[in-house]
Every structure is written in C-alpha cells, then in structure tokens.
Amino acid sequence: MNKFDLIIVGGGAAGMMASISFKRKYKNRSVALIDRTFALGRKILVCGAGRCNITNINLSEDTTKYYYGAPKFFIQSIFDQFGFEDIKNFFIDLGIPLYVERKTDIGKMFPITDQAKSVTALLEDEIQRLGVEIFLNTEVIRIKKESNLFILDTKNIGQNNKNCEIKFGSEFLILSAGGKTYPALGSNGSGYNLAMSLGHRLIKPVPSAVPLESKNTLSQQLQGLKFEMTVTSIIEDKKVKTRTDDVMFTQYGFSGPAILNISREISIHINRKGGKDVKVMLNFLPNYTFNEALKLLETRWNKRPEQTLEKSLYGLFPNKFSEVFLKCIDFKPYISVNKLSENDKITLAKYLTEFIVSITGTRGWNEAEFTAGGIDTSELKPFTLESKIVDKLYFCGEILDVDGDVGGFNLSWAWASGFVAGLLN
Ligand SMILES: Cc1cc2nc3c(=O)[nH]c(=O)nc-3n(C[C@H](O)[C@H](O)[C@H](O)COP(=O)(O)OP(=O)(O)OC[C@H]3O[C@@H](n4cnc5c(N)ncnc54)[C@H](O)[C@@H]3O)c2cc1C
Structure with missing residues (x-):
C-alpha cells in the first residue's frame, strides 16, 4: 500500500x-x-x-x-x-x-x-x-x-x-x-x-450556466445569430432574474452569456424539482422600456415614412433578424412604415421589448459550465x-x-x- x-x-x-x-x-x-x-x-x-x-x-x-x-x-x-x-x-x-x-x-x-x-x-x-x-x-x-x-x-x-x-x-x-x-x-x-x-x-x-431549450421560430430560423439583449427568467409567472449580455439563437433554443447567467434557477426548477411553466422574456432593445422603444421607433418612422418596415429596423439589430422577427409576429416586412396603425406600432414595440418564449428544458452536463x-x-x-x-x-x-x-x-x-x-x- x-x-x-x-x-x-x-x-x-x-x-x-x-x-x-x-x-x-x-x-x-x-x-x-x-x-x-x-x-x-x-x-x-x-x-x-x-x-x-x-x-x-x-x-x-x-x-x-x-x-x-x-x-x-x-x-x-x-x-x-x-x-x-x-x-x-x-x-x-x-x-x-x-x-x-x-x-x-x-x-x-x-x-x-x-x-x-x-x-x-x-x-x-x-x-x-x-x-x-x-x-x-x-x-x-x-x-x-x-x-x-x-x-x-x-x-x-x-x-x-x-x-x-x-x-x-x-x-x-x-x-x-x-x-x-x-x-x-x-x-x-x-x-x-x-x-x-x-x-x-x-x-x-x-x-448550471447551461443553455436553454425552447421550440420557437426565431431560434429555428436564426441559428448562430448572436447579439446583446436583456433576458428575464419567469418561473411560474414570477420574474426571477434579469441579465443583459449576448444571446445566441441555436437550433435547440438559446445560448450565450446572458442565458447562462439566468439558467441556474430554471435548471433547479426543471431538473431538481420536476417543475414546469418556465418562460424567458427577451428584450431585443436592451435597456429600453416599452415606452422608450416606442419613442425610438416613432422617431425613425417619422424621419423616413416611405421606408419599409424591415429596413426601419436595420441598424438596431442584425439585418437578418428584422425580416425573420417581423414574419414571426405576423407583420409584413415590406410595407411602408407610414401604413402602420397606432395599434401596429404599439404591438411592435411590445414584441421588441417583451417577447416571451416558453422554455422546455436545459441542455445537459456536456454543455453546462x-x-x-x-x-x-x-x-x-x-x-x-x-x-x-x-x-x-x-x-x-x-x-x-x-x-x-x-x-x-x-x-x-x-x-x-x-x-x-x-x-x-
Ligand atoms: C467550459 C467551462 C468554462 C468555465 N469557465 C470558467 C471561468 O472562466 N471562470 C470560472 O471561475 N469558472 C469557470 N468554469 C468553472 C470552473 O472550471 C470550475 O468551477 C472549477 O474548475 C472547479 O474546480 P474543482 O477543482 O472543484 O473541480 P474540477 O476542475 O472538475 O476537478 C476535479 C478533478 O477531480 C478528478 N476526479 C473526479 N473524480 C475522481 C475520482 N474518482 N478519482 C480521481 N480523480 C477524480 C477529475 O478528473 C478532475 O480533474 C468553467 C467551467 C467550464 C466547464
């Protein structure tokens, strides 16, 4: 011995x-x-x-x-x-x-x-x-x-x-x-x-510090795209944690530092307690509230009323995001912004700042930090x-x-x- x-x-x-x-x-x-x-x-x-x-x-x-x-x-x-x-x-x-x-x-x-x-x-x-x-x-x-x-x-x-x-x-x-x-x-x-x-x-x-699984159109169509967002975990209708950092769309859902940072409580809820009803709220305009986002968009739309809705979002997000996002929320990317109703404008600003996705699970041990x-x-x-x-x-x-x-x-x-x-x- x-x-x-x-x-x-x-x-x-x-x-x-x-x-x-x-x-x-x-x-x-x-x-x-x-x-x-x-x-x-x-x-x-x-x-x-x-x-x-x-x-x-x-x-x-x-x-x-x-x-x-x-x-x-x-x-x-x-x-x-x-x-x-x-x-x-x-x-x-x-x-x-x-x-x-x-x-x-x-x-x-x-x-x-x-x-x-x-x-x-x-x-x-x-x-x-x-x-x-x-x-x-x-x-x-x-x-x-x-x-x-x-x-x-x-x-x-x-x-x-x-x-x-x-x-x-x-x-x-x-x-x-x-x-x-x-x-x-x-x-x-x-x-x-x-x-x-x-x-x-x-x-x-x-x-923990693990990517999240979610079946949603954005993740499926924007795989590999990454930009800064504010993300908030919502467990059984309670907001739990908010972080601002990069988020990456992946074939299975979401990854990136902001997601890893809010994953702990979600993983405990799903993987330890067997819980359900988990959502993540994505604010694609980090640090903008709904009202601030609406104001920002209206300024852009007033300046270029003939511009297509899709192009009016360029410069704020990666170009690819604009078209996919607009289609995903049932907006026509190619209409001119002067055709938007007041209700459309509010709906759009709401989706851009409070887009909710359901989380179905977390990735496993091979991907957790x-x-x-x-x-x-x-x-x-x-x-x-x-x-x-x-x-x-x-x-x-x-x-x-x-x-x-x-x-x-x-x-x-x-x-x-x-x-x-x-x-x-
Ligand atoms: C991809 C990734 C990135 C990370 N980045 C960071 C970062 O930048 N900053 C940060 O603070 N943390 C980071 N972490 C977390 C950090 O690496 C760990 O928290 C830390 O290394 C844990 O150290 P440890 O010694 O406790 O465990 P480990 O580093 O896991 O070491 C445990 C060791 O025990 C050995 N072992 C296990 N079982 C047995 C056995 N039965 N017999 C003999 N040997 C055994 C293993 O081979 C291993 O070498 C990261 C983790 C990952 C996976």
Missing part, C-alpha cells in the same frame, strides 16, 4: 490549490494528488474559452452576493481566510500577473497572457517544487476508514500506466473531485459516490471544511453545494476553499 499523510482526490483547481497550501504549511509531511485523467487541471484549460477567468475584482466587496447553495456565513468564512487579495497575490507570486477585462463591465480578471495554459503550467511547477506526489490516470473507486486510516482502492484508467489497482492509505483525506460538468475533462460525479459512501448527504446536482448542488455543507465545519461526520476528512471546490455567477466566481471558490482545506485546520 502507498501511504501518505494526506491524499487529495481530484487534481483540478481546488485539489491543486489544496496540495500547495498543505505543502507550504507542512513541509515535511507527504501528500499524494490523485486524478483519474492524464493531466492536472484540465478544466482550467477550458475556462474563459481558454483564457481562464481566474477571479473577479468584485469579490473584494460583497463576496457572498455572487454565490448560491451553502448559507452566506459558510461561504464568507472561507473567503475571510483566503479572499480576493490573497487569490490575486497568490497568482502574482507564482508569476501570473492579472488584468481586469474592460470589454464587459463585470470585473472579470484574466492572466495577462490570456492563456489558461500559463496557469496550469505554473501551478504544476509549484506543486512539483513543493514535492507533492502526483498519480494520474488513477481513479479512486472506493474509500473506507479503518482504525484512523483512510484506505483507497484505485483503478488505472490510462493505457500504458503500470501503476494499476494499487491501494493507497492516508491519515487525512481531501475530496476535491469536482461536480458533473464536462465529464470528458474528468469530473464525472464519482466524487459524490465516494462522499456518500462515507456518510455524506448529496443535494441533487443539476447543470457549473454544477448547482453537491455535498451538503451543513455537514461540514464552516471554518475548516472538515467533515462533521468523519474525522480528518475535508472537502473543497465544486464537489460542494456552492456555485457562483459567471465571471470568475467558481474558480475563486475553488482557489479559496482549496487553500483552506489544505491547511487541515
């Missing part, structure tokens, strides 16, 4: 950070970082479309505002120990200066190289410098605790790796096996089973992330019932909770 002081199951962002924080604190103690895939931090590489949105400058203010799942005090107790400044300085110290992206106004921070590869490479370099032992292509399939020792059965899932089916043993254990999104990158939900086999409760995980749900944090000690059920068992990262908004908050949770878990307080 391979024996270590600490074993960390899962070498993603949280597990890598936990191994660094452990080794910096306990130089002479041994740690193994085990991962079922062929490399550490594979999900980091796809973060921010390969640019790695490491953290968010707004984390320094009202930290818990951006997080869901666990109670606010629980999340705050972790960021109190490793907050925004600590995350930023940790990466600067590794040799990764960060910058705030100005394109959007939401405080996303990236490495100045815009390369997630610099992040994984320098994290791994630090892990090796500290002497963490890495076991790749090694899936932990069973864990039990026998007289103060965690015993782990593993299965080799690589091709040429001889290091197969060995047992590991350790005094301390950290579970950082991630959630269920992008299973091809490693986190396939097996961590939940390991945690449950040790007595922990699972809050049903559902895909985060997991909402996970191991119930009420069974953990808030300050240390140690289990209240099994001594010397710790958790960190996405495996827990904590998820954040799009914008660097999920990695921030992985860094902060990984750092705290690795201290083994």
Whole structure:
C-alpha cells in the first residue's frame, strides 16, 4: 500500500490549490494528488474559452452576493481566510500577473497572457517544487476508514500506466473531485459516490450556466445569430432574474452569456424539482422600456415614412433578424412604415421589448459550465471544511453545494476553499 499523510482526490483547481497550501504549511509531511485523467487541471484549460477567468475584482466587496447553495456565513468564512487579495497575490507570486477585462463591465480578471495554459503550467511547477506526489490516470473507486486510516482502492484508467489497482492509505483525506460538468475533462460525479459512501448527504446536482431549450421560430430560423439583449427568467409567472449580455439563437433554443447567467434557477426548477411553466422574456432593445422603444421607433418612422418596415429596423439589430422577427409576429416586412396603425406600432414595440418564449428544458452536463448542488455543507465545519461526520476528512471546490455567477466566481471558490482545506485546520 502507498501511504501518505494526506491524499487529495481530484487534481483540478481546488485539489491543486489544496496540495500547495498543505505543502507550504507542512513541509515535511507527504501528500499524494490523485486524478483519474492524464493531466492536472484540465478544466482550467477550458475556462474563459481558454483564457481562464481566474477571479473577479468584485469579490473584494460583497463576496457572498455572487454565490448560491451553502448559507452566506459558510461561504464568507472561507473567503475571510483566503479572499480576493490573497487569490490575486497568490497568482502574482507564482508569476501570473492579472488584468481586469474592460470589454464587459463585470470585473472579470484574466492572466495577462490570456492563456489558461500559463496557469496550469505554473501551478504544476509549484506543486512539483513543493514535492507533492502526483498519480494520474488513477481513479479512486472506493474509500473506507479503518482504525484512523483512510484506505483507497484505485483503478488505472490510462493505457500504458503500470501503476494499476494499487491501494493507497492516508491519515487525512481531501475530496476535491469536482461536480458533473464536462465529464470528458474528468469530473464525472464519482466524487459524490465516494462522499456518500462515507456518510455524506448529496443535494441533487443539476447543470448550471447551461443553455436553454425552447421550440420557437426565431431560434429555428436564426441559428448562430448572436447579439446583446436583456433576458428575464419567469418561473411560474414570477420574474426571477434579469441579465443583459449576448444571446445566441441555436437550433435547440438559446445560448450565450446572458442565458447562462439566468439558467441556474430554471435548471433547479426543471431538473431538481420536476417543475414546469418556465418562460424567458427577451428584450431585443436592451435597456429600453416599452415606452422608450416606442419613442425610438416613432422617431425613425417619422424621419423616413416611405421606408419599409424591415429596413426601419436595420441598424438596431442584425439585418437578418428584422425580416425573420417581423414574419414571426405576423407583420409584413415590406410595407411602408407610414401604413402602420397606432395599434401596429404599439404591438411592435411590445414584441421588441417583451417577447416571451416558453422554455422546455436545459441542455445537459456536456454543455453546462457549473454544477448547482453537491455535498451538503451543513455537514461540514464552516471554518475548516472538515467533515462533521468523519474525522480528518475535508472537502473543497465544486464537489460542494456552492456555485457562483459567471465571471470568475467558481474558480475563486475553488482557489479559496482549496487553500483552506489544505491547511487541515
Ligand atoms: C467550459 C467551462 C468554462 C468555465 N469557465 C470558467 C471561468 O472562466 N471562470 C470560472 O471561475 N469558472 C469557470 N468554469 C468553472 C470552473 O472550471 C470550475 O468551477 C472549477 O474548475 C472547479 O474546480 P474543482 O477543482 O472543484 O473541480 P474540477 O476542475 O472538475 O476537478 C476535479 C478533478 O477531480 C478528478 N476526479 C473526479 N473524480 C475522481 C475520482 N474518482 N478519482 C480521481 N480523480 C477524480 C477529475 O478528473 C478532475 O480533474 C468553467 C467551467 C467550464 C466547464
């Protein structure tokens, strides 16, 4: 049996950070970082479309505002120990200066190289410098605790790796096996089973930051078209969340950052609670109310009364949208705007600012960025992330019932909770 002081199951962002924080604190103690895939931090590489949105400058203010799942005090107790400044300085110290992206106004921070590869490479370099032992292509399939020792059965899932089916043993254990999104990158939900086999409760995980399915003419006919809109989720006739950002029409419905950002509550309603009656309201003129939109259109129509209705919308939206949209709401694209009745004008402004579509479902784990749900944090000690059920068992990262908004908050949770878990307080 391979024996270590600490074993960390899962070498993603949280597990890598936990191994660094452990080794910096306990130089002479041994740690193994085990991962079922062929490399550490594979999900980091796809973060921010390969640019790695490491953290968010707004984390320094009202930290818990951006997080869901666990109670606010629980999340705050972790960021109190490793907050925004600590995350930023940790990466600067590794040799990764960060910058705030100005394109959007939401405080996303990236490495100045815009390369997630610099992040994984320098994290791994630090892990090796500290002497963490890495076991790749090694899936932990069973864990039990026998007289103060965690015993782990593993299965080799690589091709040429001889290091197969060995047992590991350790005094301390950290579970950082991630959630269920992008299973091809490693986190396939097996961590939940390991945690449950040790007595922990699972809050049903559902895909979050996930595209939405909707059968509607616009999506079918405008596949691939993307522009900025304001979207509002409406669940059982209650408006839940509003966001303004790009929306993409797709063959199955809608995607794009605005949609991902309002998907969490919809996914929980449909996928966890089995609920129905979900709609999304699209305002194609973001930040314009119905009255403002009507005024804007009337100004254009008064200026060019002979113009076709379709052309009168050019310049406000991608050209292709105008014709498809007008046909979809039963307006003739080629009539002159001076033929519009007062009622037509009101109807048009209404549809442009309050277009409602029914949502039939969400896309699945292969297309979701985060997991909402996970191991119930009420069974953990808030300050240390140690289990209240099994001594010397710790958790960190996405495996827990904590998820954040799009914008660097999920990695921030992985860094902060990984750092705290690795201290083994
Ligand atoms: C497409 C995409 C883009 C994203 N972009 C961003 C972004 O820009 N900013 C941001 O903040 N967040 C982003 N996220 C979310 C972020 O990547 C995750 O929240 C974060 O990486 C979670 O880290 P983790 O270490 O907890 O889990 P993971 O990164 O999933 O790591 C878990 C590891 O555990 C291993 N593992 C699982 N089970 C076992 C087992 N039984 N035995 C051994 N090993 C096991 C897996 O192989 C994996 O390597 C994105 C996610 C996706 C999918």
